[in-house]
Amino acid sequence: MTNEDDDRQFLDRLLEATRREAPPVELAERVLDHVAYRTRLEGSVQRTFGSGRRILVSAAAALAAGFALLLVARNSTREAAIVAEQPRTAGGLGKPALAAASASSSGPILDPCTERAVASGAQPLIDDFEDSDDSLPALEGRVGFWRWAREIDAPGTAPALIPVPRPDATRANRLALHVKGGLLVDWGATVEVNFRPGCYDASKYVGITFQARGPGRIYVAPREVGVIPIAEGGTCDHDCHNPHVAKVDLDAAWHVYQVRWADVRQRGVGKPPLDPRRLNSLAFLIRPEDTPYDVWLDDVRFMQH
Numbered sequence: 001m002t003n004e005d006d007d008r009q010f011l012d013r014l015l016e017a018t019r020r021e022a023p024p025v026e027l028a029e030r031v032l033d034h035v036a037y038r039t040r041l042e043g044s045v046q047r048t049f050g051s052g053r054r055i056l057v058s059a060a061a062a063l064a065a066g067f068a069l070l071l072v073a074r075n076s077t078r079e080a081a082i083v084a085e086q087p088r089t090a091g092g093l094g095k096p097a098l099a100a101a102s103a104s105s106s107g108p109i110l111d112p113c114t115e116r117a118v119a120s121g122a123q124p125l126i127d128d129f130e131d132s133d134d135s136l137p138a139l140e141g142r143v144g145f146w147r148w149a150r151e152i153d154a155p156g157t158a159p160a161l162i163p164v165p166r167p168d169a170t171r172a173n174r175l176a177l178h179v180k181g182g183l184l185v186d187w188g189a190t191v192e193v194n195f196r197p198g199c200y201d202a203s204k205y206v207g208i209t210f211q212a213r214g215p216g217r218i219y220v221a222p223r224e225v226g227v228i229p230i231a232e233g234g235t236c237d238h239d240c241h242n243p244h245v246a247k248v249d250l251d252a253a254w255h256v257y258q259v260r261w262a263d264v265r266q267r268g269v270g271k272p273p274l275d276p277r278r279l280n281s282l283a284f285l286i287r288p289e290d291t292p293y294d295v296w297l298d299d300v301r302f303m304q305h
Contacts, residue, residue, distance in 0.1 A: 112225050112233060113199035113278050117141030121204030124302040126282070127193075129163035129175045136193060143196040144281075148179050150189040151288075161191065166298070168254070176211075176298035184291040190221075191297060192283035198233040199225055200279045205302035207260035208282065213296045214250025219285040220259045221245045224278045227266075234280055242267050244274040245285065250295070258303060 123139040127146070131137065136144045149158035163175035179191055208222065221243040228234025229241070244264035248257050261274050282300075286293050 111235060112197065112280070115197050116199035116201050116278075117143075117195070117197065118201040119204050119302070121304065124205065124304055126208070126300040126302060128173075128299045129177060130173075132163055132175055134160040134162055142200065144193040146177065146191065146193050148189070148191055150181065151184055151186040166296070173298070176296050178296050179286075180292075180294045182292045184286075184288045186288065188288045188291065189286045189293065190283045191286075191295070192281055194233075194281040195279060198228075198280055201277045202279050202302060203276045205276070206305055207258060207263065207303040208300065209256060209258045209303050210300040211254055211256055211298040212248070212250055212284075213252060213254045214294070215252050216286070216293050216295060217247060217249050217290045218295060219245040219247055219287065220257075220264070221283040221285050222261070222264060222274060222276070222279055223281045223283055224275055225280045226275075226278065228280045239268075243283070254296075254298075256299075260303065 117140070119140040119142075125137060125139060126142070127136050134146045136142045136146075146161040147158040148161045153159075161177050161179070164178050165174060166176045169175070177191060179189065181189060202222075208220065210220075212218070223243040225234040225236075227236055227240060227243045229236050234240070244266050246259045246263045246265070248259070261276050264274050265271070284295070284297060286295065
């Protein structure tokens with residue numbers, strides 16, 4: 001029996017197991033992220049180890065596929081249950097509830113900011129990643145998860161971003177986010193965190209600050225609910241996905257960058273300034289013209305007055 005047959009039988013057994021019992025969703029997300037992160041090194045691995053190593057990569061891909069099915073099935077069941085229990089609550093439900101609301105021609109569009117968390121201005125840390133998971137620290141009502149979305153991903157399949165060791169790690173600063181990829185040609189890629197519920201009031205702060213290294217260029221995008229489509233938890237029905245952005249040029253060394261709310265602009269003429277009382281998410285955008293890319297992010301914070 002060949003190694004390929006072994007991989008196929010292993011995947012069949014894994015899929016059969018998923019039909020009987022689904023593991024915790026956070027476990028599936030972690031496995032998916034780990035496999036995705038390691039697979040980015042596949043090219044160099046194949047050159048170093050030859051065909052035998054490619055079989056191992058194939059097995060890892062099969063494992064990721066099985067856990068992806070688990071994740072989709074588990075999330076679909078959970079979202080359906082939430083929508084059934086809270087059909088008119090916009091905050092925290094995201095796409096399912098708002099999609100249902102927009103499907104009704106007679107019902108009003110629900111504003112996510114009717115239920116919003118409000119920052120006090122006393123705890124500016126968004127995430128320093130030292131807790132080694134993809135979730136935000138529970139400060140000032142902030143809830144959210146880091147994702148790495150790319151144009152090559154199927155809709156709704158952006159992998160979780162788990163922090164990895166910094167190349168210059170110290171005892172006090174061990175971990176950071178790292179994304180790396182090849183040439184992109186459509187809209188690019190983004191590192192993002194969506195606030196839950198879907199509206200966050202950060203008006204007590206004046207912007208954000210973060211550490212980063214490149215080389216390359218990124219665009220910092222604090223995104224209002226008004227640029228997010230209705231079906232994705234926002235209020236936008238035209239000219240969507242046009243966030244306020246500020247360009248940041250990186251280099252090979254770590255630097256601290258600051259972006260004030262007053263620094264970000266939307267594409268177009270006569271656009272209003274950012275309203276930090278209505279934040280849906282925070283994103284670091286990588287446009288196609290700036291790919292291939294290799295970006296590190298750390299110590300993301302709100303800026304105090």
